[in-house]
Amino acid sequence: MKRSMLLIGLTLLGLAQAQKTVSLVHSGAITGPTSDVGGPYAAAIEDYCKYANEQKLIPGYTLNCIVRDDQYQNPNAQRILEEALDRAKPAVYLGYATGAMLALKSLIQEVKLPAIPASAHIGLIDPPDNTYIFLPTSSYSEQVVALLEHIAREKKGAKVALVVHPSAFGRAPVEDARKAAAQLGLSIVDVQENGGSLDNTALLRNLEQKGAEYIVHQNVAGPVANILKDAKRLGLDKKIKQLGAIYTGGNDLIRLAGDAAEGYLWASSYYTLEEDTPGMRLHRELAAKNNRGTLGQSHNYTAGLLAAAIAVEAMKRAAQRFGRIDNVTFYDALVGMNGPNAFNPGFVVKTANSPEIDFTKSEQTGGEGLRVLEVKGGKFVPITQPFTSALFRKVHYGK
Amino acid sequence: MRNPWAQTGNYRTSYEQDTTIFATYREIVSVGVLLVALVLLPQFLERSQVLTLNFILIYAIAVLGLNITTGYAGLISVGQAAFMGVGAYTVALAAPYLPFYLTIPLGAAVAAVFGAIVGIPSLRVKHLYLALATLAFQEIFVWSVGRMPALAQGASIPVEMRNFLGYEIGFRNHNHFWYYVILFTLVLMVIAWRNLLRGKYGRALVAVRDNDRAADAMGMDPGRTKLMAFALGALYAGVAGGLLAYFQRSVVIEEFTLAKSVGFLAMAIVGGLGTVVGSLLGPAFIEYLRLLMERFSEWIKGNQVIQQVIPPGVDVASALLPLSFGLVIVLFLMFEPRGLYNWWRLVRSYFRTWPFKY
């Protein structure tokens, strides 16, 4: 009798102290198209959630992570999001695909749910309906403009060709790139779409004839690897320098292209796996602990960790500042993440005059710093200091 | 006349009786009950559950169309999603100028024209070769949209409708509002389907499917019949595409790819080819299977015991969706090639003759 009273007492005490629960929801392509990006990304979010709960990163709260596979299909993404809105009432949505995110924009605006997508399509943070969407790092457009600036520093008046993925994801930076090139005195000799041909002889020969000295890629690793290999076969690897935005590079590219990747330049905001920063130490630790194998060697794993880390940090701040975590306080905490309150988890490079991750109401990209990395001896090695694109905001927003 | 309520089978003694929509009074009543249930259902459901229903009903319309081309006329089509896309893009372009009850029929009409064009090879080839013509259209469609600035090159075109005759539509009631629109359209489309196929034209389709030369000899024009089948199938897809555009509030090319087309074929097969009931059961089954597997894979991820047993590097939770989808199709074809419709038929006949076995 006494014992059962004690038990009941303990249970009641437990209930009184029960952790409140807060949810984040992620839907991404764990299987289906682009799963080589979506797999590590989702794995990282799962692992970071576990870590956040173990370390009690959000005092007084248990994090409930809903990580679902939408198989790169919009209806699934939409359903997963709306289901979460009905039941778990998430404070944040970690989205994924360009197409699905573009389609969900007006819904996200209407329900005022902060969203942090994996896609860095500039259209997501351009009006209309852009209030609640935040990109963890610079947009594809900004990366491509930064690469063009890098080219302009290397060679005045260079001739540049763009090779992009045949999708909204690939086409996103084309317009800004043209404007930026005009400002930089570069000439864009051609824009070609390439979704992965087994042979790119014709593409490369045409670009060579147009006098292209640089090829800037906005694509995924597969097609870029093929083009690099073919360039090497045709002896164009010395003649044409190739560079690309975030999804073109990383260990995936080196694994696919092998030796042909040597000399490839990659714009990335993330630290490399070997670097010694708190974020990358965490990356290595979590990937090893959760047995992630090849998934854990991808920069997309870093990207997933970063998205989850921003979400968890904003939740923590919301809890501290407002005493409750929901989409409204999350938004306030997130747009307050600047100045002295900027977030420095050590995943993304910072520049001399900007912190690692900062957001305001009008500045919806987090880490604006990026470096150009080059493949040397089968590894991406940074060859520039972290910098921010000086030109991007001017060409895109006209200011 | 015998008491119509005591009928135990079909007594059809004339052509008129053979072409009736409902064989028994019991059927009329059960369809009525089903309709009332469908009308009331959303009142008991969450918004996201209505969302799933909406997708099912939209897919049901597309599958009905596929059941004309593939189920009735026997012309395998792997381009149904592209026809849906034609409807959706037409709607997206017309939506700023016209109300939805005009844009959707317009989209359907344009889709039908495309259907007829794609069906032209059916005048000469048949069976598998024809399936590949639709495959070609599917791929050419996606490619072309990507080249058209007017269609945002496949990125999102918003299709917003916030107000219908003074009735505000927003997040709160968006799913419910479109549920009723979609349900109403579906009922119309089903009635049209039944009326079309129970008569002369439906019989011509079946005749052409089973042996087009014999049909030719009997005075039917196999070429025209097949073209009509293509156009009609595409028309249904166009309606579904238009509804999808409004319901999703935007049109994105990812909705209209080959994977989707193949998915429709799977829904038609699982439901049972050439039947209305199958067209509803197929999409419902595939969608709810996915929901179930999502839950199951979450359970696997959360279950410590299972995680211990699975060797590292093996990802059961992720593999579950494609595995279950494929297995269901394969198992259905191996063991129940007539689809869910057959189960429905068995259940129905059990109740019709109850309490007697025969």
Next chain:
Amino acid sequence: MSDFFQFLISGIAVGSIYALAALGFVLIYKSSRVINFAHGQLIAIGAFVAYALVAWLKLPIALALLTAVLATGLLGFVVERVFLKRLVGQPIISVIMVTIGLASVLDGLMYLTPFGSGNFSYPAFLPQEPLRLAGITVSYPQLLAVGFTALFLLLFGWFFQRSTLGISMRAVADDQMAAMSVGVSVEKVFALAWAVAGVTAASAGMVVGTVSGLNQDSLIAIGLAVFPAVILGGLDSIPGAVVGGITIGVLQNLAAGYLNRFVPGGGTELVIPFVVLLVVLWFKPHGLFGTEEIERV
């Protein structure tokens, strides 16, 4: 002009890969009238099995390739025995759908392993320097593709002309009933067709793997690229598969070389095979070498 020949040679190399993939596809169709939508998956599995043997079990490359080819052949055999055998005599659409379902099942199996969502490539076993001749360059993986295709074509030629099994396969393809009545085991022929298809698919997969690395999406895409090739050549013609495959490969390269400059954004090589497919269906519905069906009421 040297550009033209370079495009031509590259096109032949790519086309050989299509041809290699198409061979198995046509073989299945020829013997059992099944259009195999899971062919891309067979290609991918063959490539990944070879990778697993090389990278994980550290087998010598030649042995690994051979084992992978045989293993995929066995997979084809098992697929036929377990799934397709039960569907003999069912309507065409059922049989096609089964292969679509199988494709998804095989995808699922790949997602069980790290291969579903990763990029890999074989350790380099061919000379890295390409061959250069009169301004035209060919890489060794491309030569491998051409070599494999030629080899299989010769083997098939011998097999169908000389061996008893091959002749019985032709008999079944010609007329199932008649073949059965003279004692040919139709079942055995079907299973054998799938096994051989697995072998050629795996070879194609390994060639693609050496040319462009291993990624599930792009390997499966080869299965789709086969369709225009087989339609052009005729669904049931083995020389047609080779001619069709190479023609499509060459057309793609010529389109990329000469058409892309007129189309904003280029990328015509992605769509040209399907345009060809439609045109062929219009004017020569049974392909260049396909058998015209003669029907009687």
